[in-house]
Amino acid sequence: MSSPLGVYRPGTSVLHRLPVGAKLLGLVVACTAVVVTHGPPAALVALGCAVVLALVARIPLATTARSLRLLLVIALVGGAFQWWSSGASRALETLLDVVTLGLLGLCLTVTTASGDLIDAFVRWLEPFRRFGVDPDRVALTISLTISSLPETHALALETRDAARARGLRSARAYLTPFVIRVVARAHETGAALQARGIGD
């Protein structure tokens, strides 16, 4: 099962023990820093820091590779475009930055149970309840979004294999059933949530 998002791994590292708020704030600050600093040397330093964090969190290499594979493809395409439009230095910086951001995000998701993350959101959104915000609903939306990614990915692989098995090569033979299945799955999930009384 490959997913663009790292799934939580229980552990006892410093990153595991930090409160969610501190980690999320750290992530925001670090990401902002990565984006506002320019030039390949700065980008390289940032990537080095991210690698150190990943080592501290003891994220297995296999998990890292699997989670960042898709991101790397995007980074390479983006980098190639930048090379053509703004030159090699800019392209290298973009490539390094994207990998750094991915790695930083991974550090958060691997060391934080999504339940803790959701609870933190619910706490922070509590003051906005008087303006009509329902914190539990927002939290559920976030967790559904996260869990739908591996689900959708699995559906994509299944549909592709089904098209291949019938020797169909056109994009339509793959995309039409894929889109229909994703929508059908969304309906099923909605019915399941309703049946469990979640969001009532």
Added chain:
Amino acid sequence: MPLIRLEQAGVTVPDTGRVILAPTSLTLTEHRVAVIGGNGSGKSTFARLLNGLVLPTTGRVLVDDLDVARHGAAVRRKVAFSFTDPSAQLVMPTCVEDVELSLRRTVRDRATRRAQAVDVLERFGLAGREDQSVHTLSGGQRQLLALAGVLATDPEVLVADEPTTLLDLRNTRSVGELLLGLPQQLVLVTHDLDLAVRCDRGIVVADGAVAFDGPAAAAVDSYVASVAR
């Protein structure tokens, strides 16, 4: 045990007028009720009427005198529902988190909630899998987790829509034993006739209407005879 009553409850597609379930009146009082019938016969629609996932277009469905159409949320707290494909109802990444999601409304304290969720997992034979990803579970374990998720809140009734259809023989047996051993009232939609025959009452649905209603063994015989013809 709550009283589930259908009063001329039927479902028709509004645009085409196609009848999915003809107006049906019956009362479910038995501990274990099996619902059997062919594919597309209206079994699933019948099951979904019982907790308001599908609303009747004619007549009404009452659970303890609560109209399902008007008090859907209250009814669903009493009547839990499980689906054929457990993947559709498991929404959280790890086992314990999915059970915790069910408990979120009733147990506000995070530590208590987790402890209760771990207890529930143990009861359903998933001890030690708290932090395992739901995607790495086998089909049988996934169905057990889905059942754990809907039963964690101690509902009074469980409606299970073909819970063993996707499972192998061993898992079919273990899930079947679990369902038939529940203290809750069980409405079991199934193609597994061995399981159906062990219920207290059998309802055969054919062509969008109840074709037979009586003791489970007689219902199974009637269904088998209708296919042989």
